[in-house]
Amino acid sequence: MKVGFKSRKGVDILSASKILLAAVLLLGTVLIFWNLGGGDLTHWDEGRTAERAREILVFNDWLTMHLNYRPDFAKPPLYYWLTALLYQVVGVHEFAARFWAALFGVLGLYAVYRLGTLLFSAAVGAGAAALLLTVILYLEYARTAMLDTGLLSFGVLALCAFLSHAFLLGWAFLGVGFMLKGPWVLFYLLPLPIWWSTQNRWQALRDPRLYLGVGIFLAIVLPWHVAQYALHGQAFLKAYVGHEIMERIQQPLNGHEGNPLFYLKRLMDKWHVWFYWFVIGHFVVGWRGQEGKKLAFLDLWILAVLLMLNFFINTKMIRYTLIIYPAMAITVAYFILYALEHLRWGKHLLILSGGIVLALFIHQRDVLLGSSTDLRVLGLAVQRHAQGAQAVVVFRIVEPGLGFYCRRPVQWVWSHEELGQMMRAGSLLIADKADSLARVAEQQGVTLQVLYQGPGYALIAPSQIPKSTASVTAYGRAGLIPPPAPPQSRGSAPPRPRLTRARFPSPPVQKFPTS
Numbered sequence: 001m002k003v004g005f006k007s008r009k010g011v012d013i014l015s016a017s018k019i020l021l022a023a024v025l026l027l028g029t030v031l032i033f034w035n036l037g038g039g040d041l042t043h044w045d046e047g048r049t050a051e052r053a054r055e056i057l058v059f060n061d062w063l064t065m066h067l068n069y070r071p072d073f074a075k076p077p078l079y080y081w082l083t084a085l086l087y088q089v090v091g092v093h094e095f096a097a098r099f100w101a102a103l104f105g106v107l108g109l110y111a112v113y114r115l116g117t118l119l120f121s122a123a124v125g126a127g128a129a130a131l132l133l134t135v136i137l138y139l140e141y142a143r144t145a146m147l148d149t150g151l152l153s154f155g156v157l158a159l160c161a162f163l164s165h166a167f168l169l170g171w172a173f174l175g176v177g178f179m180l181k182g183p184w185v186l187f188y189l190l191p192l193p194i195w196w197s198t199q200n201r202w203q204a205l206r207d208p209r210l211y212l213g214v215g216i217f218l219a220i221v222l223p224w225h226v227a228q229y230a231l232h233g234q235a236f237l238k239a240y241v242g243h244e245i246m247e248r249i250q251q252p253l254n255g256h257e258g259n260p261l262f263y264l265k266r267l268m269d270k271w272h273v274w275f276y277w278f279v280i281g282h283f284v285v286g287w288r289g290q291e292g293k294k295l296a297f298l299d300l301w302i303l304a305v306l307l308m309l310n311f312f313i314n315t316k317m318i319r320y321t322l323i324i325y326p327a328m329a330i331t332v333a334y335f336i337l338y339a340l341e342h343l344r345w346g347k348h349l350l351i352l353s354g355g356i357v358l359a360l361f362i363h364q365r366d367v368l369l370g371s372s373t374d375l376r377v378l379g380l381a382v383q384r385h386a387q388g389a390q391a392v393v394v395f396r397i398v399e400p401g402l403g404f405y406c407r408r409p410v411q412w413v414w415s416h417e418e419l420g421q422m423m424r425a426g427s428l429l430i431a432d433k434a435d436s437l438a439r440v441a442e443q444q445g446v447t448l449q450v451l452y453q454g455p456g457y458a459l460i461a462p463s464q465i466p467k468s469t470a471s472v473t474a475y476g477r478a479g480l481i482p483p484p485a486p487p488q489s490r491g492s493a494p495p496r497p498r499l500t501r502a503r504f505p506s507p508p509v510q511k512f513p514t515s
């Protein structure tokens with residue numbers, strides 16, 4: 001049974017669907033781009049993405065990506081190329097790092113509209129785009145310097161082209177998606193055999209353009225990959241294929257593991273009230289008629305992806321569920337329109353669901369506000385006090401964005417032994433609290449000068465203990481952690497080393513010109 005073409009009073013709503021799409025794209029643009037550069041780069045992958053693009057300009061090397069001033073083969077370079085180009089135009093800062101992810105986020109809304117229109121109607125497509133905008137995880141990833149919205153956008157556009165028998169265009173979109181995030185875009189080929197089988201469209205396999213398009217895909221993908229192998233050989237294959245693909249499949253990376261219900265629970269959490277529409281709608285509508293076959297296609301697409309993610313890829317990450325967000329959005333949009341057209345209580349249920357979504361959106365508004373830390377000011381302090389090739393050492397802080405803000409290589413250390421070696425070498429130190437380093441400093445015979453102390457991080461410079469017998473007060477005035485006092489008489493405890501801040505003017509808060 002078709003839905004979305006006529007309202008119950010027989011009024012054509014095609015134009016209304018286009019108005020809804022325009023409103024969704026406009027609202028999506030505002031929500032995604034508003035205050036886009038306001039928060040710091042605090043997400044693990046976001047800091048790495050911004051820094052890879054910045055180091056293109058540092059090394060003037062557009063072929064081999066670098067991270068922390070070393071060759072890096074984690075992902076294909078298209079997003080980093082685009083971001084580095086934008087850096088050259090508008091400067092290196094958070095907005096530029098996130099711009100393309102945001103633009104792809106808006107493009108993803110349009111791509112879902114196109115797929116929904118292709119399968120059902122313009123009303124279903126516009127409703128699906130609107131639903132996707134209410135899923136906070138999608139909005140969050142569209143507002144961070146990450147590759148997932150680009151993967152979704154070009155993957156769905158490729159699928160639309162394949163279903164429309166525009167095979168050459170489909171392979172071109174697939175190639176762009178591959179150059180954004182690698183072989184993960186091939187997940188969008190998985191629905192094709194499902195579509196052909198559920199719709200009995202196997203004659204598409206006899207179209208020569210389906211195979212000629214592979215040449216377009218290879219022309220987009222192969223040059224960079226061949227060049228990397230020619231330049232770096234096994235090192236490239238080991239990192240790009242071995243670590244990023246095979247190890248991710250064979251074992252949980254970085255503690256990202258979960259049980260077979262991991263993805264189902266994440267879908268229930270992120271899709272909130274729409275998840276219950278998805279489940280209950282199947283009992284109300286079913287798979288009847290030609291429209292039912294299309295619903296079956298969407299359901300089998302979701303099921304196939306979840307089975308692969310659960311049982312063939314051991315690294316569990318919530319972002320992987322974005323692959324099936326388009327199918328979820330279109331299915332729920334179809335059920336909503338069905339309820340509005342055929343159920344007396346459909347409108348009331350939709351109003352109730354919309355109220356719940358609005359309440360959840362307000363509760364999670366921090367996604368739009370961004371996270372504010374003192375990373376920018378800390379980075380300015382590092383740039384001010386670092387001399388020459390002086391190393392910057394980060395002690396027990398997981399913050400990949402530090403490389404972007406410090407504008408120099410950063411070394412992470414986790415043990416006190418490594419920290420002691422860095423102190424003796426005179427490296428600048430970054431820690432969450434300056435006094436956490438006092439004991440190690442005493443053991444190594446160095447003093448610690450606090451160059452910057454913010455609400456989250458401290459920048460500290462070690463120096464050798466002066467040979468003069470200066471008083472503790474003198475050390476305090478110089479901003480130093482004094483050496484341990486001489487032994488006291490029995491029964492008395494030595495005074496605890498005291499931290500004072502160096503008398504440096506606080507660096508001004510401003511955006512950085514790079515990543």
